[in-house]
Amino acid sequence: MKEKILSIKNRDKLIQGLREKGFRVYGPRESEGIILFGEIQSSSDLPPQYTNSAHSIKEFFLPPHEPLLSYEVRKEGIKTHPLDQYPIPSVLYGVRPCDAAYLPIIDKVFAWEEKDELYLARREKTLVICLACEEPDEACFCASLGYSPTGKEGCDIALTPLDDKRLFAEFVSEKGERLLAEFPDLWEEIRPDDEKRRAEVEKEARGKIRRQVEMEGIKKWLDEHFEDPLWEEISRRCIGCGACYYLCPTCHCFDIVDEGNLWRGIRRRIWDTCSFGHFTQMPAHQPRGSQDRRYRQRIMHKFKYYVDRFGPIACVGCGRCIEVCPVGIDLTEILAKIKERVTASAKD
Amino acid sequence: MSRELQDKAKELLEKEEVAQVIGYGAGTRRSRARPIFITSPEEASQLIWTPACVNNLAVYLTRKETKVPGRVAITAKGCDARALFVLIQEKQIRREDLNIIGLACRGVLSKKALDQGKGDLDEETLSAKCKVCLVHTPVEFDFLVGEKIDSPEPSSDPYEVIADLESRSPEERWEYWQGELSRCIKCYACRQACPLCYCNRCITEKSIPQWIEKSPHARGNLAWNIIRAFHLTGRCVGCGECERACPMDIPLMLLNQKMAREVKEQFGYVAGMNYQMEPALATFDPKDHEDFIR
Numbered sequence: 001m002k003e004k005i006l007s008i009k010n011r012d013k014l015i016q017g018l019r020e021k022g023f024r025v026y027g028p029r030e031s032e033g034i035i036l037f038g039e040i041q042s043s044s045d046l047p048p049q050y051t052n053s054a055h056s057i058k059e060f061f062l063p064p065h066e067p068l069l070s071y072e073v074r075k076e077g078i079k080t081h082p083l084d085q086y087p088i089p090s091v092l093y094g095v096r097p098c099d100a101a102y103l104p105i106i107d108k109v110f111a112w113e114e115k116d117e118l119y120l121a122r123r124e125k126t127l128v129i130c131l132a133c134e135e136p137d138e139a140c141f142c143a144s145l146g147y148s149p150t151g152k153e154g155c156d157i158a159l160t161p162l163d164d165k166r167l168f169a170e171f172v173s174e175k176g177e178r179l180l181a182e183f184p185d186l187w188e189e190i191r192p193d194d195e196k197r198r199a200e201v202e203k204e205a206r207g208k209i210r211r212q213v214e215m216e217g218i219k220k221w222l223d224e225h226f227e228d229p230l231w232e233e234i235s236r237r238c239i240g241c242g243a244c245y246y247l248c249p250t251c252h253c254f255d256i257v258d259e260g261n262l263w264r265g266i267r268r269r270i271w272d273t274c275s276f277g278h279f280t281q282m283p284a285h286q287p288r289g290s291q292d293r294r295y296r297q298r299i300m301h302k303f304k305y306y307v308d309r310f311g312p313i314a315c316v317g318c319g320r321c322i323e324v325c326p327v328g329i330d331l332t333e334i335l336a337k338i339k340e341r342v343t344a345s346a347k348d
Numbered sequence: 349m350s351r352e353l354q355d356k357a358k359e360l361l362e363k364e365e366v367a368q369v370i371g372y373g374a375g376t377r378r379s380r381a382r383p384i385f386i387t388s389p390e391e392a393s394q395l396i397w398t399p400a401c402v403n404n405l406a407v408y409l410t411r412k413e414t415k416v417p418g419r420v421a422i423t424a425k426g427c428d429a430r431a432l433f434v435l436i437q438e439k440q441i442r443r444e445d446l447n448i449i450g451l452a453c454r455g456v457l458s459k460k461a462l463d464q465g466k467g468d469l470d471e472e473t474l475s476a477k478c479k480v481c482l483v484h485t486p487v488e489f490d491f492l493v494g495e496k497i498d499s500p501e502p503s504s505d506p507y508e509v510i511a512d513l514e515s516r517s518p519e520e521r522w523e524y525w526q527g528e529l530s531r532c533i534k535c536y537a538c539r540q541a542c543p544l545c546y547c548n549r550c551i552t553e554k555s556i557p558q559w560i561e562k563s564p565h566a567r568g569n570l571a572w573n574i575i576r577a578f579h580l581t582g583r584c585v586g587c588g589e590c591e592r593a594c595p596m597d598i599p600l601m602l603l604n605q606k607m608a609r610e611v612k613e614q615f616g617y618v619a620g621m622n623y624q625m626e627p628a629l630a631t632f633d634p635k636d637h638e639d640f641i642r
Contacts, residue, residue, distance in 0.1 A: 032597065033460070033597065034531075034596070034597050036531070054595065054596065064533050064534075064563075064564045065563035065564055065565055065568075138377060138378060138465070139377065235413070236385055236413060236414060237382065237383045237384070237385075237408075238413075239407060239411070239540040239541060240411075240540050241535055241536050241537035241539070241540035241541065241593065242534075242535035242536060242537070243535045243537040243593070243595045245535070246533050246535040246595070247535075247595055255562070257558070257561075257562045257563065258558075259558070259561045259562075259563060259568075268563050270534075270562055270563050270564065271533070271534075271564075273535075276536070278549075278553050290412065290413055291411075291413045292413065322376075322377070324537075324595040326403070326537055326540075326541045326589070326592065326593035327382055327383055327403060327541075328375040328376065328377070328380055328381070328382025328383070329382075330375075330376040330377070332376075333376050
């Protein structure tokens with residue numbers, strides 16, 4: 001992996017240069033106390049300090065709503081028109097490593113038997129530049145899942161601040177490496193102590209993570225406990241909103257809706273969640289008729305079903321679900337409860 | 349305070365006067381509280397009453413997952429109790445099935461204060477809704493935790509922000525709401541946290557025909573947030589749970605307050621102050637002075 005230095009001074013030139021080459025550059029922006037990714041012109045648009053954005057970067061790959069086709073109802077029958085969508089080449093700057101780590105996990109489902117063209121086209125056209133997380137939030141637990149506040153999974157370029165003037169740049173992917181050649185003057189050579197300093201920054205950041213979950217044995221417990229009193233216990237206070245799902249990077253369920261009038265309309269894909277009471281409602285049956293079954297689905301999908309089918313756990317430990325839950329449900333507490341059961345049964 | 353509450357809950361459960369106590373327990377995050385459900389006297393010591401007890405627990409009385417047979421005790425601040433009274437008026441719960449453990453309340457922490465991990469109540473950390481509170485002590489209760497607190501006339505105009513918005517031009521207001529509502533992602537946390545949004549099937553879930561477009565685009569978000577404000581008109585008690593639950597920090601209470609003020613001005617009615625009154629928008633009087641209604 002190639003390693004260089006990007007000075008803060010050159011960072012602006014990079015953003016400018018990317019814009020000149022036709023990229024849309026997005027970064028975290030603060031407005032009314034909330035951090036959301038928005039288009040940026042220069043680094044002065046970036047907030048001086050932020051933990052993470054309210055949304056994960058999922059919104060760039062699976063937007064909250066997107067048109068799929070338009071339709072007309074005519075005498076001769078229904079006519080559909082494709083809505084040709086060409087994603088605009090984009091750069092996401094200042095992505096936290098936990099969010100970037102979601103990409104290789106979820107690529108697996110969108111590039112599975114049926115290729116999701118829209119998702120994959122956006123993936124191809126989007127460059128992800130990560131910025132290491134120096135001040136993890138109280139709810140963060142990425143390290144428990146094998147990730148790091150200075151991690152590189154899913155990044156094209158991973159940046160770690162060495163001090164307030166220099167960023168340590170690791171070119172993780174080929175797509176990222178192209179920027180080396182395209183902007184040869186912006187990257188400086190690393191100095192002898194830089195790698196050491198980078199490791200120190202990582203160690204410091206890891207040290208600030210307050211939550212830790214032992215994951216060993218959890219998958220096996222889930223394999224054997226589809227029915228268990230725990231599900232009711234942990235979900236009793238859940239009010240069935242979709243805040244945890246919608247802000248979760250890895251949750252990726254969607255619904256297809258037709259919106260229009262009797263004669264014409266647009267078919268759209270929108271976010272949906274297993275938390276909603278009508279999610280699995282069928283004319284004759286509702287297999288998940290109460291919140292404990294719906295909550296079980298959330299845990300099972302992330303920590304068992306996804307693992308069975310694709311390998312990785314569908315959670316990166318970003319902690320958003322813990323932060324936004326209006327009733328204080330805490331995923332790390334739930335995993336700890338499962339772990340307690342694992343430990344207890346090992347003693348028997 | 350917590351001790352007094354725990355003793356009462358323990359007593360109610362021991363004497364089998366109630367089958368469940370819905371209250372607050374410590375959360376997992378710094379100085380947070382969260383809903384807990386107590387069914388045995390030994391668990392009563394988990395109950396707490398602090399300025400972090402923000403949730404309106406009345407929401408659990410109509411959820412099938414948290415309904416239990418028999419009488420239930422619920423801890424309620426003044427604003428929470430107002431929601432209970434509307435639920436009684438609307439025949440969703442019965443007063444005789446409820447034991448209201450009233451909480452004399454000087455206010456709760458704002459969302460921002462909680463996010464910053466602050467636990468003490470002061471001018472800065474106090475939630476905005478509490479600055480204009482009419483009911484520091486619940487209007488009615490079976491037992492009161494703490495000493496009765498009088499509710500002084502609110503120090504600021506409760507409709508100050510609305511008045512400010514109303515002073516702007518229609519274009520400016522449109523732009524303001526387009527901006528705020530553009531963040532809505534239709535997670536329905538507002539609806540789910542609201543004790544008065546208890547419909548088994550929300551209008552957004554009705555698809556033949558589709559009244560409200562489900563997509564979180566500008567039109568869909570406008571339709572959703574307006575219909576919710578309409579459905580809460582004359583009912584919203586100002587507990588602020590929708591706004592607190594909103595992960596996108598949309599000032600939803602402005603819509604509800606605007607409608608509450610209309611109802612107050614038009615009908616002299618304030619929701620949730622007296623459950624024996626008929627709800628403002630659900631009454632009919634043959635002597636109504638308006639012709640169209642006769």
